[in-house]
Amino acid sequence: MKPPPFEYHAPPSLEEALTLLREHGDEAKALAGGQSLVPLLNFRLARPRHLIDLNRIPSLDYIREDDGALAVGAMTRQRAVERSPLVRERCPLLAEAMPLVGHFQIRNRGTVGGSLAHADPAAELPAVVTALRGALVARRPGGQRVIPAERFFVAYLTTALEPDELLVEARFPAPPPRSGSAFLEVSRRHGDFALVGVAAVVTLDEGGVLTHAALALTGVGPTPVLAEEAARVLVGDRPTPQAFEAAARKVSEGLRPDADLHASAEYRRHVAGVLARRALARAVEQVGGGAR
Amino acid sequence: MSERAIRLKVNGREYQRTVEVRKTLADFLREDLELTGTHLGCEHGVCGACTIVMDGEAVRSCLLFAVQADGADLLTVEGLAEGEALHPIQEAFWEHHGLQCGFCTPGFLMTLYCFLRDRPRPSEAEIREALAGNLCRCTGYQNIVLAAKAAAEKLAATGR
Numbered sequence: 344m345k346p347p348p349f350e351y352h353a354p355p356s357l358e359e360a361l362t363l364l365r366e367h368g369d370e371a372k373a374l375a376g377g378q379s380l381v382p383l384l385n386f387r388l389a390r391p392r393h394l395i396d397l398n399r400i401p402s403l404d405y406i407r408e409d410d411g412a413l414a415v416g417a418m419t420r421q422r423a424v425e426r427s428p429l430v431r432e433r434c435p436l437l438a439e440a441m442p443l444v445g446h447f448q449i450r451n452r453g454t455v456g457g458s459l460a461h462a463d464p465a466a467e468l469p470a471v472v473t474a475l476r477g478a479l480v481a482r483r484p485g486g487q488r489v490i491p492a493e494r495f496f497v498a499y500l501t502t503a504l505e506p507d508e509l510l511v512e513a514r515f516p517a518p519p520p521r522s523g524s525a526f527l528e529v530s531r532r533h534g535d536f537a538l539v540g541v542a543a544v545v546t547l548d549e550g551g552v553l554t555h556a557a558l559a560l561t562g563v564g565p566t567p568v569l570a571e572e573a574a575r576v577l578v579g580d581r582p583t584p585q586a587f588e589a590a591a592r593k594v595s596e597g598l599r600p601d602a603d604l605h606a607s608a609e610y611r612r613h614v615a616g617v618l619a620r621r622a623l624a625r626a627v628e629q630v631g632g633g634a635r
Numbered sequence: 636m637s638e639r640a641i642r643l644k645v646n647g648r649e650y651q652r653t654v655e656v657r658k659t660l661a662d663f664l665r666e667d668l669e670l671t672g673t674h675l676g677c678e679h680g681v682c683g684a685c686t687i688v689m690d691g692e693a694v695r696s697c698l699l700f701a702v703q704a705d706g707a708d709l710l711t712v713e714g715l716a717e718g719e720a721l722h723p724i725q726e727a728f729w730e731h732h733g734l735q736c737g738f739c740t741p742g743f744l745m746t747l748y749c750f751l752r753d754r755p756r757p758s759e760a761e762i763r764e765a766l767a768g769n770l771c772r773c774t775g776y777q778n779i780v781l782a783a784k785a786a787a788e789k790l791a792a793t794g795r
């Protein structure tokens with residue numbers, strides 16, 4: 344038997360899941376797609392006494408428009424997002440990033456909420472929700488709060504969720520008209536966690552001047568990193584190769600990535616700049632195409 | 636020790652068993668149902684050898700617990716052939732030498748089973764992307780890709 348022993352709960356409703364979570368506190372873990380948690384259990388790197396399986400709670404599985412945002416329930420499979428015409432239409436950045444998460448067999452089980460709650464700094468979805476200035480909805484027994492993405496990702500594999508809270512929804516705001524986006528990454532093989540990834544969002548005014556830019560990066564820090572200085576130098580400028588080059592330089596200069604087995608810090612910094620430049624150019628191209 | 640009674644369908648046959656809740660679905664298939672065609676390489680989701688079809692979608696059976704499959708309909712590599720007649724995907728692997736030791740093969744077959752259903756006329760690039768989640772240490776993948784292409788044609792020809 345690979346995983347350490349645990350008690351297994353499969354509550355049929357969110358309320359019951361929250362009650363169980365409150366009852367067992369630190370000793371419990373939510374089980375979503377299991378694509379990150381079960382490896383940790385199989386290696387006995389995690390030893391929760393109670394597993395609260397969320398897979399029997401249908402009310403957490405939805406994709407809908409809500410008040411100008413795309414709202415995705417925590418237990419929505421990554422594959423459902425990938426296949427959703429509504430996501431393609433309303434949140435092209437999410438649609439572009441989704442197939443980059445693992446392999447299709449992983450996305451068949453992996454959930455949107457699980458990826459965000461796991462908060463791997465190399466993961467795509469945290470960068471997407473950060474670049475769009477989205478928000479995460481957390482529930483506890485008798486209460487709910489909405490946490491802006493910039494404050495949700497706290498540290499390596501650590502979020503702002505309290506032990507008695509569950510993530511129930513991710514909110515991806517619809518960008519204003521004349522916006523475009525792109526997600527680019529470099530990984531060793533397709534489906535591997537990327538070395539570096541960049542989510543870019545831009546908005547132009549009628550005259551073709553940048554009124555908004557956001558760049559969120561994966562793999563270069565303990566959480567998704569917003570390249571704010573780079574975004575600032577772009578606003579008010581025209582989307583020219585020179586402007587992107589200057590922004591890309593700011594991106595590279597502003598990063599202090601760690602080196603690991605897969606890439607040196609210098610290499611990551613360099614790739615981040617190159618990807619930022621390309622992602623900005625691609626995002627601007629998407630503006631002309633409207634909602635793609 | 637925490638146990639649960641579960642009921643599920645595997646390759647068209649109903650099973651009822653009592654399982655320890657921490658037993659993975661892969662171990663359950665191999666040890667409790669003696670369906671050892673599903674292989675285990677890494678047990679953390681990376682190699683794809685344990686890929687099976689659950690309720691119509693390819694999944695890693697090493698990353699599921701057997702209790703989670705209560706009520707599910709599973710297809711494993713044992714369910715592909717009809718008697719002595721190999722499934723067209725199996726035939727293609729045979730004809731194109733898509734395997735050497737065969738350890739990875741069940742995972743590739745189950746992956747392709749779903750992929751070719753969803754994308755009956757894939758490009759080579761799409762095939763390679765779909766197979767990226769399955770590792771093979773023998774073939775160098777070349778013949779697996781050839782087999783996948785041939786399988787797509789066979790399936791189109793037989794209308795399956």
Ligand SMILES: Cc1cc2nc3c(=O)[nH]c(=O)nc-3n(C[C@H](O)[C@H](O)[C@H](O)COP(=O)(O)OP(=O)(O)OC[C@H]3O[C@@H](n4cnc5c(N)ncnc54)[C@H](O)[C@@H]3O)c2cc1C
Nearest residue numbers: 373375376377378379380445453454457458460466510680
């Ligand atoms: C081979 C492989 C390759 C992968 N490649 C990538 C990749 O390239 N990019 C990428 O982003 N990911 C990748 N992943 C991870 C994958 O995307 C996971 O699906 C994801 O990280 C976790 O989602 P899950 O639904 O499987 O969550 P689980 O594994 O079930 O849970 C993960 C963690 O989040 C907690 N949790 C889950 N749901 C909630 C909730 N609603 N509220 C509070 N806490 C919750 C759990 O308690 C656990 O701690 C890969 C995984 C594998 C096995």
Ligand code: FES
Nearest residue numbers: 676677678683697
């Ligand atoms: S054994 Fe399940 S993916 Fe390797």
Ligand code: FES
Nearest residue numbers: 735737771772773
């Ligand atoms: S045939 Fe030996 S691992 Fe693939």
